[in-house]
Amino acid sequence: MGMNEVQHGSADARSEVAVAYLALADGELGHAARHLGSAFAAEPELPEAHQALAELAAAAGGALAALEWFPTDEAYSGIVGCMAHLYAAAGFWDAAVDRLGAVIGAEPERGWAQVAWLARPDLAGLVSPEAVGRAVAAVTGGLPEGPAPAGLREAVGPFRALVAAVLERHPEHTALLTLASVLARRLGEPEAAVRWAEQALAVCQAEIAQDPSDLDRYVDVAEVYQRTGRPAEGLPWLDRVLDIDPAHPTAGPAVHALRHAAEGGGTEHLLALSDHLREYPDHGYAGHLLAELCDGVPWLGHVHPASEASLGVLHRILADPAAAPGSGIELVGSHLEPPSTVLAVRMGLPRSGIAYKCVPLPDPRLPQHEVGTRLWEFDGPAARPALDPPSRPAAELVRQVASVGWDAPGAAYDHAVRLSGLSLGDLLAVCVHPPLPRDSAQGAYLLGRQPELWVRAVQTFACLGIAHHHADEPWRASRRRAVLTDLLFGPEDWVNEAAGFALLATAWADPAAREEVGALLTDRMTAVGLAWQERDATILASLCRLVLGCPWVERGVREVAARMLAAVTRYET
Template sequence: MDERLEAEGEVAVARLAIDSGDLEHAAAHLGNALTVAPQLPDAYEALAELAVAAGGNAAALGLFDMDEPYIGTVACIAQLHAAAGRWDSALPALASVIGADPERPWAEVAWLADPALPGLVPPDAVTQAVAVLVRTLPEPLPPQLREGVGPFYALVRACVTAHPGHSLLHTMASTLARRFGDMAEAVEWAEDACRLEPGHWQAVVLGGALRAAGRPDEALAVWEAEIARDPSDVDLYVDVAELHRHGGRPAEGLAWLDRGLAVEPEHPKALPASFALRHAVDGGTAQLLALSDHLRAHPEHGYAAALLAELCEDEPWLGHVHPAFEASVNVLHRMLANPKTARDHEIELLGSALEAPSTRLAVRMGFPNSKIDYQSVAAPDPRVPQYEVVTPLWRFDGPQGLDARPALDPPSAESAELVRDVTALAWPAPVAAYDHAVRLSGLDPEDLLALCVHPPLPRRDEQGAYLLGRQPEMWVRAVQTFACLGIAHHRADEPWMDSRRRALLLDLLFGPEDWTNEAAGFALLATAWADPEAREDVGVRLVDRMMAVGKAWRERDATSLASLCRLVLACPWLDETFLDLAEKMLSAAKEFDARSPEGDEERRSGITAELEARQSRESAPAARGSKPRSLLGRLFGRTR
């Protein structure tokens, strides 16, 4: 139903209730009407009629349920307060509505646009209202929110002009100006506030305005001077420390945090910030894990969650699916980027050496009418599992066993749809990915295993269209990742070492070289981050797999090596020997990749590509050279 028609229906019912004397019923319907259509003039006219029937605005206020007020109810209350000239109540109520749903036109009410209003409304009421509003508004405001908040901001600007001597009004107006990107006015108003009435809050806001305006050194000077004057505000120590961190001086920031923690050792922002600063100083992942553990113990600490997400965001596996580097994936990208190709074209890929079987899934997702063949198997044979596998995902058919096909039947449609709905390419941190996958805990593990080799198509949304048209391999890897995370939740009450979920994930980790090794490795890692009792075991298994692939990499291409190294590096509880080795192996793999000329991916990969699109046929040159064998030294095996 059209929103306006729905709101008009609510108003019509409200007027019938007013006529019958059922005023509480009428109030409920008017609240519903404004919830649906905040701009509807009839709703405000009917609200005025309700006030007359109730005997005045004050009496009408008592008709609305304030125990659990809905957003439309609060909008009605703001309107009634405004009609009575009670600006100290009207403005904060309206501000709370705008802040709760800033995309909608709550501020487009007639009384807010009255040119006489800035001279009528007390500056304290405006100050309080802005304080309510900025509590929930993001900084900066995205463009789609500025229109909805704009009328309120216009009133605030006019009130600042009308009350040039009110320090706190200038202070709060500065915080709103920052959100609109008006940095010059934000600084000017904050400086005016400090000049009119120097105080703690004025100094805090001035520093914030200077920081937002790109003047960090001036911000630090203001804040550090304020801490010297009043050392009790630990939040300000955190602001100073974070400014030092973003300025590339984390050690200096740590010194400020230590002072703040001496004031309040369990401060909900200072303690998480100390992990972030130490991470900036030390590198590695130990402090990220400590921050994750802190968040697990204190899920109410939103600042810790925000910091962890920020620090993990750009890190493969910590914040998103690790990319794939197979040669056929490189060719796939080139084909998808060619505007002359289409999904229904017949594609033939001929590789010099067998690749991870999952690359076939990605290529066929991008080009369903594709054929992929390989000329040989490089030694050591990537089809041979590192240890005996109970449930193989792949079978290798053909005369030389070069045709990899799923060894499992497709999963149920219900399981496929749920995994498609849950799958994500990025997450705030490993434990967040683990928690997100809990919705898959009820699925049959056999279906989750089958989904690793029968991934559904991406969702029918903008991101899904992009993945299908540009990077289908990332979707395949994400599905495999969340299928494995679903397995990690199977019978979660079983002790880890004897659990079926562990056995299934180790089967995948140590199976034939494939993307599913990496997906299972991340599921093990996420489990270990969530469950400290699993850490020692998981670390050993990941090192074991990394070592085996590292040995193979000395002889041939092993595209999962960098991914496995990053998984090991995300296990900071391991001995430094293994962490150092993982770092060296990762650097060696990246160094080798960097030697090949940019833009010549097909020559480097040894893949030939044939595109049969009626008229065109393309092929790629020969294979890339052999790897130097002296980059890895301390490799050894370990049994399960």
């Protein structure tokens, strides 16, 4: 999920600083560090927070020693911001810029770049262009595609000034020139974007003129074109490489990435990248590109978000600082929602209940086809798990394996192989009895702010575990196929989506399963789409994206999926 943190105002930041000072007075440096992380997350520019951080460093015996008190597994913005400032105080400039870039990218509209050390006139000579390049990549990842608004440009301004200063010292660093061109384009500086892109191309082409046999330089030229918005112009350079070396470890993957960009997205070339990686597992660049292109895309890079009305109420209560821990709510919904919604509400607010006034038609409690696997029993609109809880070891293993995000569908499929030894009974039971999130900063965020994402992650990886059940059985006759199909066509629920993703990931990993998986997902999407014409069907957008993840499906079907997705998205917003 990245560095998520609920935003607070100055009063919250100052109160966190005050508590940090009390902890410092008692010698509790770890306690002070956690509260300073919260203070910086609330207001990165607060002078009192910076002063308190300096006093923590002094109490710890120096900035480097103070770093030990900040938990590295808690990647929320305040902690990472504190680490950036401490590295700067210790003179570790690469690490400082690296981490500052991460928090700017996570929250570019905020004042992370408004810090004195970033404006040092000699900083450009103290930091490496490689570290600045990593920071630029992180920052651009958090910026909108179009020209940024004035306020955002002002917030990022000091960082952009450092990039320009470093390029003056390293005018032939093609990677940084390329990344800087992207940064300038997103900040609404077309002249600088073109200048740096042309400068990068000139450097690459000069190197090719000196040594035409260096095929990697041809790839560099192609990627400059791709990153600066002209992917079609880069393809001929890759074709020249592949004519010479058809198995080139970077040109082969890069051609799929450039075609993806040149054709405006879709999943055809992402699947080709995944297939390339399966054929050449030592071509790590293919995995890097695939992860970059899947990042932030529902189902390709993370669980699909949920949109049920009761979740909106849940989020408002969880975000209210006045809400008592462990408080509960009694919701009354106008229409039945997927049963798993109740799991999420009760995970976030354990003493809660949801009642629904009516069951709309077509009845979402009825499976689309006859199924042999049941997860839910219904008493009118009220649903309850049809299975007993899973064994404690099974629940704990799923808890450790489940994740909200992944690099690509194939990566999620491979990661879930750790669950292949669990019984089908346990994997099914965990879908309706999800364990709590892991004890970590991200786990605390999910439990305290978006528990539905964790429930969906558990269900997703439980279904991926089912996809590995008795993997030696031929797919068409396998128990894993039969169970996932049952879950896909069962009563409308988030488990339909999780099973659909497990089928999709299986098809990405196994070309022999693609035709059938595409047909199954299309069948389910079509049925739910017809129901959506009569009533709400909150799983439809997710099913549409699953079908769009099947580029082998007929173009007409994918066009229908895209139109339905657009219609549902307009309706939900």
